[in-house]
Amino acid sequence: MNHTHFLIIGAGPYSIATAAYAKHLGVETLVVGKPLDLWKTNMPRGMFLRSGPDWHLDARDVHTFEAFVKLRGLAPAQTKPVPLDTFLDYASWFMGQTNVTTHNAYVTRLEKANGAYVAALDDGSQIHADKVLLGLGFAFFKHSSRELVEKLPQGSYAHTCDTVDFEFYRGKRVLLIGGRQSAFEWAALLNENGAEEIHLTHRHATPQFIEPDWSWVQPMARRTLEHHAWWRNLTPAQQEKIRHDFWAAGRLILEPWLDARVHQPNIHIHEKTNLVGANARADKTVDVLLDDGSQFNVHRIILATGYKPNMQNVAFLDRATILDPLATREGFPALDTGFQTNLPNLYITGLAATQDFGPFFGFTVACPVAAKIIGQAVAAA
Ligand SMILES: Cc1cc2nc3c(=O)[nH]c(=O)nc-3n(C[C@H](O)[C@H](O)[C@H](O)COP(=O)(O)OP(=O)(O)OC[C@H]3O[C@@H](n4cnc5c(N)ncnc54)[C@H](O)[C@@H]3O)c2cc1C
Numbered sequence: 460m461n462h463t464h465f466l467i468i469g470a471g472p473y474s475i476a477t478a479a480y481a482k483h484l485g486v487e488t489l490v491v492g493k494p495l496d497l498w499k500t501n502m503p504r505g506m507f508l509r510s511g512p513d514w515h516l517d518a519r520d521v522h523t524f525e526a527f528v529k530l531r532g533l534a535p536a537q538t539k540p541v542p543l544d545t546f547l548d549y550a551s552w553f554m555g556q557t558n559v560t561t562h563n564a565y566v567t568r569l570e571k572a573n574g575a576y577v578a579a580l581d582d583g584s585q586i587h588a589d590k591v592l593l594g595l596g597f598a599f600f601k602h603s604s605r606e607l608v609e610k611l612p613q614g615s616y617a618h619t620c621d622t623v624d625f626e627f628y629r630g631k632r633v634l635l636i637g638g639r640q641s642a643f644e645w646a647a648l649l650n651e652n653g654a655e656e657i658h659l660t661h662r663h664a665t666p667q668f669i670e671p672d673w674s675w676v677q678p679m680a681r682r683t684l685e686h687h688a689w690w691r692n693l694t695p696a697q698q699e700k701i702r703h704d705f706w707a708a709g710r711l712i713l714e715p716w717l718d719a720r721v722h723q724p725n726i727h728i729h730e731k732t733n734l735v736g737a738n739a740r741a742d743k744t745v746d747v748l749l750d751d752g753s754q755f756n757v758h759r760i761i762l763a764t765g766y767k768p769n770m771q772n773v774a775f776l777d778r779a780t781i782l783d784p785l786a787t788r789e790g791f792p793a794l795d796t797g798f799q800t801n802l803p804n805l806y807i808t809g810l811a812a813t814q815d816f817g818p819f820f821g822f823t824v825a826c827p828v829a830a831k832i833i834g835q836a837v838a839a840a
Pocket of ligand 1: 468469470471472473474491492493494495496497498502507508509510514564565566567594595596597598641775808809810821822823824
């Protein structure tokens, strides 16, 4: 049985950023997970990032994305927007520069025993750890309303997170439910990969295609470095205003580079509509009815309905020693100002930390912030 001082579960951007900084501080650290797995297996080839090269992973501001872009000699046109593969190359370079390696396995169970944490891995090994960081990311928290799902025939739908093989959709008709960036980007990619017909339905008006202004986000996310309780000390109204501004910059508009790609003869945008019914035929295609009277038949339905943390979804956490005693509020873990849960030495970062640290922590912009705070907390204790 192996022992490590600081076990990081998951190898997404938040985890590798924290591993790099913890190692820099001399903390003995082990990362278990497949590097950038969500980005490699749950995001489609051909996707572009919404964020630019100014958002990076390095708490020391040395091995930044911009430094990588300069080193590689990438022209501005090659990073505006940033292709998914370029971000993956950057993350891999960052790991090399900071000597972060991973144990490429999956933790199947984490429990607490005799004051320490014990992780069982899918390669049969076990690791004991004094401190653990959960870099859970997005995949546990796929969200879609029960009311919507109850209307859909079993086996007829999948979430965008599980729908990245567009070859499967060649020659097929598809309904996308959702009206934000991912719904529109999936529509463009499905079309470009040979889907026959694509329908989008969303309850709101179709957002405009305009350049987002993210310039205020990084300085605001970094306020947490000066004052770790900055977000939680805001009034609910102040938090709501920032959440709204962040939402408006990211979600109430669509990237201009999608405009022409989705205005295609076989892409049908049904704005301000709700799904009324979806009935499976014997051939497994689905007859869809919207509340504006539109009717069409599709092979498959894709839910572009986003993500919402709920710690109860994280099935590898032992119920008796972790999930039941874990303090949560509305599904999010309750974290102290060092990202620590009420269970001593168990830390949580990324999307699940957004309730206590603000919406920026669901995006790479806050990786250096979380890495620094958690790294220092773990090194000090
Ligand atoms: C379609 C899409 C587009 C996005 N575009 C952007 C963008 O342009 N810019 C941006 O900043 N953000 C973007 N995001 C958000 C982005 O996903 C987050 O910024 C980032 O992934 C958060 O990093 P993370 O490490 O918290 O999570 P993740 O990247 O989700 O990493 C978590 C990792 O943990 C692993 N893991 C989980 N459980 C275990 C276990 N038991 N054992 C081992 N490993 C485990 C997972 O496999 C995963 O690899 C996008 C998200 C989506 C879905």
